[in-house]
Amino acid sequence: MARSAGGPASFRPSPGSIPESPGVYRFRDPGDRVIYVGKAKNLRQRLNSYFADFAGLHPRTQTMLTTAAGVDWTVVGTEVEALQLEYSWIKEYDPRFNVKYRDDKSYPYLAVTMGEEFPRVQVLRGAKRKGTRYFGPYSHAWAIRETVDLLLRVFPIRSCSTGVFRRAGQVGRPCLLGYIDKCSAPCVGRISPEGHRTLAEDFCDFMAGNTGRFVRRLEREMARAAAEQEYERAARLRDDIQALRRAMEKQAVVLGDNTDCDVVALAEDPLEAAVQVFYVRGGRIRGQRGWVVDKVEETGPGELVERFLLQIYGDAAAEAVPREVLVPTLPSDADAIAELLGEHRGGRVEIRVPQRGDKRDLLTTVERNAAEALRQHKLKRASDLTSRSRALQEVADALGLDQAPLRIECYDVSHMQGTDVVASMVVFEDGLARKSEYRRFSVRTTGGDVASIHEVISRRFKRYLEERSATGELDVEMGAEPDADPEAGAGPGIDPGAGAGPGIDPETGRPRKFAYPPNLVVVDGGPAQAAAARRALDELGVDDVAVCGLAKRLEEVWLPDEELPVILPRASEALYLLQRVRDEAHRFAITYHRSKRSRSVRESALDGVPGLGPARRQALIKHFGSVKRLREATAAQICEVPGIGPATAETIVSALKDESS
Secondary structure, eight states, X not given: OEEOSSOGGGGOOOTTOSOSSOEEEEEEOTTOOEEEEEEESSXXXXXXXXHHOGGGSOHHHHHHHHHOOEEEEEEOSSHHHHHHHHHHHHHHHOOTTSOOOEESSOOOEEEEOTTSSSOBEEEEOSSOOTTOEEEOOOSOHHHHHHHHHHHTTTSOOBOSOHHXXXXXXXXXXXXXXXXXXSSOOXXXXXXXXXXXXXXXXXXXXXXXXXXXXXXXXXXXXXXXXXXXXXXXXXXXXXXXXXXXXXXXXXXXXXXXXXOOEEEEEEEEOSSEEEEXXXXXXXXXXXXXXXXXXXXOSOOOHHHHHHHHHHHHHHSSOGGGSOSEEEOXXXXXXXXXXXXXXXXXXXXXXXEEOOOSHHHHXXXXXXXXXXXXXXXXXXXXXXHHHHHHHHHHHHHHHHHTOSSOOSEEEEEEXXXXXXXXXXXXXXXXXXXXXXXXXXXXXXXXXOSOHHHHHHHHHHHHHHHHHHHHHHHTHHHHHTTOOOOOOTTSOOSTTSOTTTTOOTTBOTTTOSXXXXXXXXXXXXXXXXXXXXXHHHHHHHHHTOOSOEEEEEETTTTXXXXXXXXXXXXXXXXXXHHHHHHHHHHHHHHHHHHHHHHHHHHHHHHHHHXXXXXXXXXXXXXXXXXXXXXXXXXXXXXXXXXXXXXXXXXXXXXXXXXXXXXXX
C-alpha cells in the first residue's frame, strides 16, 4: 500500500505497481480510517486518473485526495465480484467521501408479525424485523390505518398489543374489536392458532395484490346466502365486498395486473441529489419512498443510480427485489448489477429505461416527485446546516476553544438512592448524534456523582491511551520510534489489517471503541463535576481535551477552576446544542439504569425461592410479564408455565406472599 502524509504526490503508487485487473481500492487518511471506496474494471487506469492531472479534478475529488494519506487495492476476478466487495466495504467502513443515501423521513409500513403464534397487524417504522411481512411504505400512517380498518371486516386478525392480548386472555373477555367482529378473538379461544394464521396469510395475500379471488369468493357466498334466504348474512357479505373494493381503490391502478416493478427517478444539483421510488405490485402503486444524498464525490446520474441500486437492494429481503427496475439512466455496469440483484432475488432482474407508454409516463410522475423532494429538502437543510455551524462556533467562542468542537462527548450518571449506579457516554459529531459511538458504564465507585464522573472519565481515557499505545502512536508523540517490521505489508491490498493505523483494529479492520478523542467533554452537573472530569484527565496526562459542566437548574456552563459560570443567552444556538447533548446523555443513562434496576428487581424477588433456577425464573417472568402479575397469580395459573410443577408453584406463591407482607 502506498502511504504518506505529504499530499497526493507523496503516496502515488510507483509506475507499474498497479495491476491492470478489475478490483476495488480504498483511500485512507493519516489515522488509517477508510475515507473512500471505489471499484474499477482496470485498477491501473482508474487510479492513475487520480494522480495524472490534480488541477483538472473535481473540487470534491481534490479534497478527498488532500485528506488521504494512502491507497490500497484488492484484485478480483469479475465485475460482479468487484460490485460485491465494493458494497461490503462501503457498508463496513462508512467512508465519508462515498455517496450515502439516507431517508428524507421515516416512512411507515403496514406489518404483519407472521413470526408470532398469533400474528398481529400494525404500523411500524424503522429497521425491519425478522419473521414480519411488510407492505408499503406509505406516505402517512393514517392511510395504513384506514386500509386496515376496512380489511379487518373480512380478515379479522389480531391488531392489539401484547399487553392487551395477555390481559384479555387472563380475564376471559376480548377487547372491543372482538365484540364488533373486527377481531376473531384468539385471546379467548374463539379461533384456533391454525385458523387465525390462515386469516393472516389471506390478509397478506390480499395486500400482496392477489385481490380478485377474495372478491369472487365473497360474491359466491353472498349469492348462496341470498338463495338460502339468509338475508342478514348476505347483507354482511355485500358490505364486506364493498370494504375490499374501497381498499383496492385506495391504491392507484397504473399498469397491467401482472406488472411488478420499482420506478426510480432522480433530481440533482451540483451538491445534492434526491431519489424517489414508486413501488408497483400487481399493476398498482403500493407505496412510495424517498432518499437524499450529498454528492461528496464527482458523480453522474448513472453512478448515482448504481450506488442506489446496490445500497437499497443489497440488504433487502429477496422478495423485496422486483423483477423489473425502471430507471432514468442506465449505470455503466447495468448487466453486472442486474446479475448481482438476480442472484439475491433468486430470479431474473431487468434494469431498463422506459422509452414510451404508461411506464414512461409513470417515470415522469416520479421525476416530478423527486424534484419537489429536493426543493423541500434544500429549504430545511439550509437552515439546519447554518444552525449547526453557528452553534459549534458559539460554543468555541464561549469556552475559549481554538476551534469548533466537531466531536463532543457528554457524560451523565444515573442511580436510585446510590444503588445500581450507571453512567452514559453520548457522542455528537458536527452537531449530530453519532449513536454507533454511544457507550454505557456500570459504576463501581461509591461516593456520589462526583466520584462516579471521575471514575467514568478515567476509564474512558485510559482505554483511549491504551489504544494509542497499542498502535504506537503514543510512542511517536513521546519521541520514540514505533516498532517496524520490514516484512510487513508485502503487497498492496493483500491484508486489510496490514499497516493499520491508530483507531483501527488490525484483527477486524474496524474502528476501535475508544480510539478517537473528543474536542470537548461535557458533564451533567456543576463546578464539582466539571472539576472531577478535569482532574481525571490531568491524572492521565491528557491536556488537549476541553471540559465543561452544564448545570440543570439555571442552565449554567461551568469551566474547571473558574469561580463564575459562563452564561449563554437563552435563545443561543450554542445553549440549544449543549442542552440537546446533555438531555440525550440523560435519556441514555436513564434507559440503562431502568433496565438494570428492573433486571435486579426481577431477579431479587425470585432469588430466595428454593429449586428455582435462572431458566425457570426467566420463563416465569416471560409468561406473566412482571413480578407484580406473578404475585397476583394462583398456583394453578403458575403451573401453566412449562417446567413448573404443583409443589414448586405453591412454594412460589408462599415466597412472594411472605415478601409482600
